[in-house]
Amino acid sequence: MATRMKEADAVLVGVGLVGTILGRELTRAGLRVVGLERGEPRSTVPDFQGPQMHDELRYAMRYALMQDTAKETVTFRNRKDQLALPVRRWNSFLPGTGVGGAAVHWNGQTYRFQDSDFRMRTRTEERYGKDFLAPEITIQDWGVSAQDMEPHYDRFEYLLGVSGKAGHLQGRKVAGGNPFEDSRSREYPTPPMKEPYGSAMFRKAAEGLGYHPFPQPSANLSQPYTNPEGMTLNTCMFCGYCERFGCEHYAKSSPQTVLLPVLLKDERFELRANCQVQRINLDSDGKRATGVTYVDGSGRECEQPASLVILGSFALNNVRMMLLSGIGKPYDPESGAGTVGRNYAYQTTSGAQVFFERNVNINPFMRSGASGTVIADFVSDNFDHSSLGFVGGAYIGEVMSHGRPIEFHPTPPDTPAWGSEWKKAVIRHYNHTASLNVHGSSVAARSNYLDLDPTYRDAWGQPLLRMTFDFPENDIRMSAYLTERAVEIGRAMGGKQVSGSPRKGPYSVTKYQTTHNTGGTIMGADPSTSVVNPFLQSWDVPNLFVIGASNFPQNASYNPTDTVGALAYRAAEAIVQRYLQSPGPLVQT
Amino acid sequence: MDDSRRSFLRNAGLTAFATAQAAVPGARAAQEAKQDLPATYIFFNEQEAAFIDAATARLIPADDAGPGAREAGVPQYIDRQLAGAWGAGERLYRSGPWHAGEPTQGYQLPHTPAELFRKALRGIAQDVRKQRGADFEALSEADQDAYLTSLQDEKRDLDGVPSDVFFATLLEATLEGFFSDPVYGGNRDMVSWKMIGFPGAYANYYHLVDRHGMAFDQPPVGLADDGRGRMRLHPMRMAADTPAPGTRASHAGAHGGEKGE
Numbered sequence: 001m002a003t004r005m006k007e008a009d010a011v012l013v014g015v016g017l018v019g020t021i022l023g024r025e026l027t028r029a030g031l032r033v034v035g036l037e038r039g040e041p042r043s044t045v046p047d048f049q050g051p052q053m054h055d056e057l058r059y060a061m062r063y064a065l066m067q068d069t070a071k072e073t074v075t076f077r078n079r080k081d082q083l084a085l086p087v088r089r090w091n092s093f094l095p096g097t098g099v100g101g102a103a104v105h106w107n108g109q110t111y112r113f114q115d116s117d118f119r120m121r122t123r124t125e126e127r128y129g130k131d132f133l134a135p136e137i138t139i140q141d142w143g144v145s146a147q148d149m150e151p152h153y154d155r156f157e158y159l160l161g162v163s164g165k166a167g168h169l170q171g172r173k174v175a176g177g178n179p180f181e182d183s184r185s186r187e188y189p190t191p192p193m194k195e196p197y198g199s200a201m202f203r204k205a206a207e208g209l210g211y212h213p214f215p216q217p218s219a220n221l222s223q224p225y226t227n228p229e230g231m232t233l234n235t236c237m238f239c240g241y242c243e244r245f246g247c248e249h250y251a252k253s254s255p256q257t258v259l260l261p262v263l264l265k266d267e268r269f270e271l272r273a274n275c276q277v278q279r280i281n282l283d284s285d286g287k288r289a290t291g292v293t294y295v296d297g298s299g300r301e302c303e304q305p306a307s308l309v310i311l312g313s314f315a316l317n318n319v320r321m322m323l324l325s326g327i328g329k330p331y332d333p334e335s336g337a338g339t340v341g342r343n344y345a346y347q348t349t350s351g352a353q354v355f356f357e358r359n360v361n362i363n364p365f366m367r368s369g370a371s372g373t374v375i376a377d378f379v380s381d382n383f384d385h386s387s388l389g390f391v392g393g394a395y396i397g398e399v400m401s402h403g404r405p406i407e408f409h410p411t412p413p414d415t416p417a418w419g420s421e422w423k424k425a426v427i428r429h430y431n432h433t434a435s436l437n438v439h440g441s442s443v444a445a446r447s448n449y450l451d452l453d454p455t456y457r458d459a460w461g462q463p464l465l466r467m468t469f470d471f472p473e474n475d476i477r478m479s480a481y482l483t484e485r486a487v488e489i490g491r492a493m494g495g496k497q498v499s500g501s502p503r504k505g506p507y508s509v510t511k512y513q514t515t516h517n518t519g520g521t522i523m524g525a526d527p528s529t530s531v532v533n534p535f536l537q538s539w540d541v542p543n544l545f546v547i548g549a550s551n552f553p554q555n556a557s558y559n560p561t562d563t564v565g566a567l568a569y570r571a572a573e574a575i576v577q578r579y580l581q582s583p584g585p586l587v588q589t
Numbered sequence: 590m591d592d593s594r595r596s597f598l599r600n601a602g603l604t605a606f607a608t609a610q611a612a613v614p615g616a617r618a619a620q621e622a623k624q625d626l627p628a629t630y631i632f633f634n635e636q637e638a639a640f641i642d643a644a645t646a647r648l649i650p651a652d653d654a655g656p657g658a659r660e661a662g663v664p665q666y667i668d669r670q671l672a673g674a675w676g677a678g679e680r681l682y683r684s685g686p687w688h689a690g691e692p693t694q695g696y697q698l699p700h701t702p703a704e705l706f707r708k709a710l711r712g713i714a715q716d717v718r719k720q721r722g723a724d725f726e727a728l729s730e731a732d733q734d735a736y737l738t739s740l741q742d743e744k745r746d747l748d749g750v751p752s753d754v755f756f757a758t759l760l761e762a763t764l765e766g767f768f769s770d771p772v773y774g775g776n777r778d779m780v781s782w783k784m785i786g787f788p789g790a791y792a793n794y795y796h797l798v799d800r801h802g803m804a805f806d807q808p809p810v811g812l813a814d815d816g817r818g819r820m821r822l823h824p825m826r827m828a829a830d831t832p833a834p835g836t837r838a839s840h841a842g843a844h845g846g847e848k849g850e
Contacts, residue, residue: 051812054790057769063680073682078693085690085697088682197801237793248792361802365787366794405768405787417741418648418760419734427654430785456684508693 002293002303008034008270011292011306013277013321016101017561018312018547018568020255020263021159024229025572026308027268029580034270034304036294039067039098041273043256048104048246056404060244065105067095067314071459074316078470078506080333080447086456086464092508093346093515094244095314099273100255102314102515103561107243107369107401108219108252110162111558112153112566115146115182116381117441120554123381124391133391137474138336138343138444139554143525143534146182149566152573154185156565157217160253161225161233164188164217178214180376193222193236198354198362198434198493199373202398205492211375216399217562218370219253229262240402242369252369272296276460280309280325280544289544295460307583308543308575312568315550319344319450319520320465328521328531328540331449333468339531340521341450344467345555347516348394348440348475350503352486353410354495356432363431364403372399378482379557380441390477392441393557396486400435410435413499434493436486440479440503442518442555445472450520471505479503516560518552523567525587533587535574536567542585547571628665632672632703636724637710641667641759643726647733648763655784658763658775666766666775667706667759676703698754709755712747713740770812782809790814 009031012019019035026033042048058064067073067090075084096102116123121140124132133139166187167177192215195203206213220236227233236251250257263269274297281290281303291305311318322328322340331342356362374397376382385391402408410433411425453466471479483502490498524530527539536551538544547568549560556563574586630638642664651657658664670676678701690697700708717725721736728736739745740752747755766775768782770790776782782789789809797803 050792051790051810051814054792055770055812057765057773061765061769062675066680069680069682070678076694078691082691083688085688085694086682086684087694088696089680091695194795194799196798200801235795237795238798239792239794361804363794363797363803363805365791366798366805371798403787405781405785406765409764409768409785418737418763420650420652420654423649423652423657424654427784430787455686506691506693508695510693510695 002301005034005302005304007291007305007307008032009306010034010308010310011304012036013280013292013309013311014038014101014313014317015099015255015271015273016096016312016314017103017255017565019101019310020259021565021568022310022312022547022572023269024259024263024266025569025576026310027263027266029576030268031308032268034272034306036275036277036292036304037099037271037273038276039273041099041271042104042246043261044246044248044250048248050248053245053248054239054241056241056406059241060404061406063090063094063244065096065098065244065246066090067097072464073458074465074467075453075456076467076469076509078468080468084453084466084468087509091510092513093517094512095316095515099271100260103254104246104256105244106254106561109370109399109559110157110160110164110217110219110562111395112146112149112181112184113556113558113563114180114380114382117556118142118144118146118149120391127381128386128391134474136446137391137472138446139391140343140444140522140524140529142553143523143530144570149563149570150182150185152566152569153562155569156562158186158189159227159229159258159565160219161189161221161227161258162217162219162253163190163193163222165192165215167214176214178376179212180379180382188217189227190222190225193218193220193368193371194238195373196238196363196367196371196400198364198400199371199398201434201493202436202489203373205489205494206373206375208492209489211377211489213373213375216370216372216374216397218368220247220368220370221251221253227258229259231258231262233257236368236371238366238368238371240365240367240404243401275302277321278324278460278462280311280321280327282325282327282541286326287541289541309545311544311546312548315517315520315548316450316465316467318546318548318550320452322521322531322546323452323465324462327538327544330451333447333449336446339527339529342529343444343519343522343553344448344450344469344517345442345444345519345552346469346507347514347555348442348471348479348503349513350438350440350479350483350486350501352436352438352483352490352498352500354434354436354490354493355410355412355429355497355499356434356494357496358428358432360432360494362434364400364408364433367401367403369401370399371401372397374399378485388477388481390474390481392443392475392478394438394440394478394482395557396436396438396482396489398434399437403430405430412497434490434495436490438479438482438486439557439559440475440482441557443472443474444519444554448472470507471503476503476505516549516555518549518555518560521546521548521550522553523551524553527589533585535586536571537574537579537586539589543583545571545575630665630668632668632676636714637706638664638668639724639726640710640713643733644737644759645763645766647730647737648760649767656780658767660777661767661775661780662777663763663766663775666769666773667762669774670762670766671703671706676706677701678703696754698750700750702758705750705755705758708748709750709752712750716745716747772812779809779811
C-alpha cells in the first residue's frame, strides 16, 4: 500500500536541467513544488572536487556519474525482425543520473538550432521539391520558429553565461561570429574562450579554403560571470576533465552552478533524491494526471498527488515514462499510426585524425569541454543539397576536449592493436595529433522507434525501453560527404597523414558516439503526428508537460542542450502566464 | 611458475625499465627497489597469474621505448579489479534470458568479469598445452605472440568464453591498467604518462593553453600527490552554494550542498 504524501501544486519527474528550471519558475509563480530525482544529491563541494575528480578510470571508463545499468538499461536491435537484447553496459551513449542530471557531466557545447531546422520538412520541400525525400524519412516541422525561440535561447544562455561571439546581431552580420546563425537580440554573455593550438590551425586552414570559422559557443566560461539569478561562475582552467566529470572550478554551467542553490533556498520547493518514479497516475477517464507513484531510497512505495506534472527526465526516460503510464498512443511502425516512441533519432558523428610531425606539440590535455573552433558552412541547409542525395548536415571543428590516455592514444591506420609497434606509435603520436569532429544531424525514419520491451525488466520490475534503430541511408551519405570535407581541412592544417572515419552502418551500441538521443515524445502542431503541442503540453493529458530532447521531431546538426534549455523556459512561460490562469489545453484541437 | 623463472622475468623487465629511466630525468632508485618486491595476487591463483604476467608483457612489452605492462604493475591492477566491484559485475545488467545476439548488440554473456577471466584462463591452460605443447609463459616471445593472435582472431571456446571476447577484455584491462592513475596499482611511478607526455591530474592550464606548441615538461601528477600543492579544493566558495538555514531536507535524502568543505 503506497504511502500518500501531502499534495503538491506541481511534481517534477527528474531534477536535472529541465527540472531545476521548471522548479524555479513554478515556485517563483507561487506554486509548492516537489522535485523527485532518482539519483544522488550532489554539489560542487564536496562531490566534484580534485584530486579525486581527475580520475579517468572511475569517471570516464567506469561511468561513476551515469545511470546504473545493473538496475536500469534499454534493450536494442537494429531492425524490427531482430530480437532486442539488453545494453548490459553503456558504450554508445551515456545517460546521466543524480541531481543536476546530464548537465553535470556534459561538455558545455551550447548552440542554437536554426530556423531551417525547425521548419525542416517545409523548407526541404520548398527548396528541393516534394519528391526529394525518400518515403521512409519522417522528418517534420517543430511547430515553432527561430523567432519564437530567440527570447528563450537568450534567457537560457544568460543563465549559463555562455562564452561566444555573435555572428548575426539584431539583423546585422558581425565579423568573427557564425554568419549562418539566425539573428540574436544580444551579444553572448561572455567573450569566447582562449583558442587552443589545434583549433587555431583549424581556423587558418578553414579560412584558406573559403569557409567561415568561429569560436564554439561554450558553457565553460572565459571569465567570471554573475547570472541574473545571482550565481557567480569562474573562469575555466582548461583542466581536460570535463565531459563525464563534474567541474571542480565552478566554471562549467550546470544546475549546481547556475540555479539549483537558489531553488533549494526556496521553502516552496522540496527536493527528494533517490526516488524512482514508477508511473504518472491518471484519473478514471485518463484525461487528467493526479500525480505520480514512486519508490523511495528505502524501498517504500509513495504516491505524490499534484495538480501539475512536469516530466523532465532524460529523453529516453521521458518516452519510457509515457509508455509505462499508458499516456498517448504507442507508435506502430507497420501502420505508422500512434505517436509515443515515434521519430527516435540520434546524431551522426564521425571524425578525422590529423597526424603531425614530432615538432608540433598539440598538448591535447590543455583543453576544456567546449573550447575550439568550428565551421557551420555545412550545417543544416546552409549549403545546396540538390545534387547530394541527402538532407541535413554537420558542423566540422577542432573541438578536442581532453588528452586522457585510456581513451585518447591515437595511432595511424594499419598500426597493430598491441605489441611494440603499437607502443612506439602511441609514443610517437600522442602529443602530435589533432582530432576533427564531424557532428551530423539525424533524420527521423519510419523504422526507427522506441517502445516497451516484452521480456527484460528493471530492478523495480518494470519493462525496459526497447530501441529499434539503424542509420538511415540519408545520414550515411551525409557522413561520407562531410567527413571528406574534414579530411581536406586536415590536410590544409599541415597534417603529414590525415585519416577520416565516415560513419557506416549498421549502428552499434559497442562504441561511444554521443549521448544525443532524441525524439519519442515529439512536439508539433498536429496531434496525429506529435505527443506534445508547441508548448510541450501533452495532447492527451493537459496537466502534464513533457520537456527534453525527446521533443525533437528529428535531430539537428548542433548539440541539443541549448534547445532543451530554451524549450524549458518556453514551456515554463506558457504555464505561468497562460496555463495557471486557465488550466486546460493551450492549443485547441 | 617456479621461482627462478619468476625472478628471471622480473630482472629482464627491470633492465629495460632502467634503460628507459636513464632517458627520463629523475630516475628513482627507490622505485626500482619496489619492483623487486614479490607480486602479491589476491584474485589470480599461481597458474593464472603466470599467464596474465606473461601475456600483458607481450601486449605492452618492455623495449627500448620504455617499460611495459609488467613493469608498470598491470598484472596487479587487473588482479585487484577482478577481486573488487568491477570483477563482481558492478554496473553490468545481469538478468537473462541470454542470447548470443548480433555484434552490434554488444556483450551478451552471462559472466561477470571475474567469472569470465576464471573460465577463460582455465580454458587457456588446457588449450595452450593442446595447441603448443607447453604452458604459455614457457613459450618463446614469438610463440606467445602467435598464440595471443590466435585468441584475438578466432572464436575458440575457452570453457564457455569465446577467445576473441576474452582477448578484447584482456587488452582493454591492460590498457586501463597501463594508463590509469597509479592509485589503482598499474602505471607504477606514472611510467606510461612519462613515456607519452601526459601530465596526469593537473588542474589548470589556463595560462599555458595559448602558448601554442609549447613543450610542457613538468613531471606528471597523480591523485596521491595532493601534497604537492597543485591540487586542492577550489578556494572560491559561492555563498549561494550553501542552502540557507531552514531549507527543508526530505526524508529521502538531504541535499549534499549542506556538507561544506
